[in-house]
Amino acid sequence: MLGLPAMAQANREPANACAKCHSEALSQPSTHMARALEMVEQSKVLIDHPLLTATNGKYSYRIERKGNQSLYSVTDGTTTVTMPIRWSMGASSAIGQTYILEKDGQLYESRMSWFRELNGLGPTLGSAGSMPADVHEAAGRLMSHDDKVSCFGCHATNAVQGTQLTFDKMVPGVQCGHCHEATEAHLAAMLHNSSKVVIPPALSKLSTEQMSNFCGQCHRTWAEIAMQxxxxxxxxxxxxxxxxxSKCYDPDDARISCVACHNPHTEASDQPVDYDAKCHACHGGGKAGAKACPISGSKCITCHMPKIELPGGHYKFSDHYIRIVKPGAPFPG
Incomplete structure (x- = not known):
């Protein structure tokens, strides 16, 4: 397990290989998705914060930088558990980072995470309401095989083949090959001027419903949440x-597709005004029954997709359930 970071580095895709033909590859590496998993050696949060401390109940936490590594420790005043951090889940410039720890060949999800809004540590999302039984449980949650497949499968490229972990081929972050099939074969054929060029399937041909399910592999589909x-x-x-x-969701209308508003090859804007024109493509744009808002011709996103604080997440998410929001109404789950 100790060799995983080195193996992942060895398998990192050539930075400019795809960019020689595809301009999208010039901007995508700077996105949060491209840095959804960072090796501890390259984690800017851990580099810029050589010492992080926090207290949660009777437990005290400490993350200390030593060279190009970081050690994660927790103590109850009597017993101390220390584990090396192997990976940072989440881009340094995004909402926050949760750390993947290692002990005795096993991987653990850290019970404390770094949050940008706090500029410090806080309970990992989902763990705030539970009390650890001892200092070992207070350190982190033992990751099952399914946990590792799910986490690394979304936060890295080539980390999973079927239900098997392939750390020896893993590349940190969401790279070209994560979404585009046969990227390696296509690139190899192009580099060697092969007459048998492998063309990855065109994702632009996916319907709105297919695109929702495609993106939902990591961002969660309607079916997945509904089953829970x-x-x-x-x-x-x-x-x-x-x-x-949303009432306006139409599985066959490209104007309500994920990629109608978001280009996965560039960083998503956090300014609501940048999306208002997308709403006008339907409302007032000729779609039957989609009338323009009688209140205002602007601030569509601000009113109908409000930003809502996720408890324990230290971040306000734009609610993609597009609706008429009534003051004081309960959150529509």
Missing amino acids: KNPGITNIRFQPYRLTE
Whole structure:
């Protein structure tokens, strides 16, 4: 397990290989998705914060930088548990980072995470309401095989083949090959001027419903959340699920597709005004029954996709359940 970071580095895709033909590859590496998993050696948060401390109940936490590594420790005043951090889940410039720890060949999800809004540590999302039984449990949650497949499968490229982990081929972050099939074969054929050029399937041909399910592989589909029967505010961060709940969602209308508003090859804007024109493509744009807003011709996103604080997430997510929001109304799970 100790060799995983080195193996991942060895398998990192050539930075400019795809960019020689595809301009999208010039901007995509700077996105949060491209840095959804960072090796501890390259984690800007850990480099810029050589010492992080926090207290949660009777437990005290400490993350200390030593060279190009970081050690994560927790103590109850009597017993101290220390584990090396192997990976940072989440881009340094995004909402925050949760750390993947290692002990005795096993991987653990850190019980404390770094949040940008706090500029410090806080309980990892989902763990705030539970009390650890001892200092070992206070350090982190042992990751099952399914946990690792799910986490690394979304935060890295080539980390999973079927249900098997392929750390020896893994590339940190969401790279070209994560979304585009046969990228390696296509690139190899192009580099060697092969007459048998492998063309990855064109994602632009996906229908709105297919695109929702494609993006939902990591951002959660309507079907996945519906099967869990767990309505509530925690689902606000699962955009495909929330969007499908909207009255205006049409599985065959490209104007309500994920990529109608978001270009996955560039960083998503956090300014609501940048999306208002997308709403006008339907409302006032000729779609039957889609009338323009009688209140205002602007601030569409601000009113109909409000930003809502996710408890424990230290971040306000734009609710993709497009609707008429009534003051004081309960959150529609």
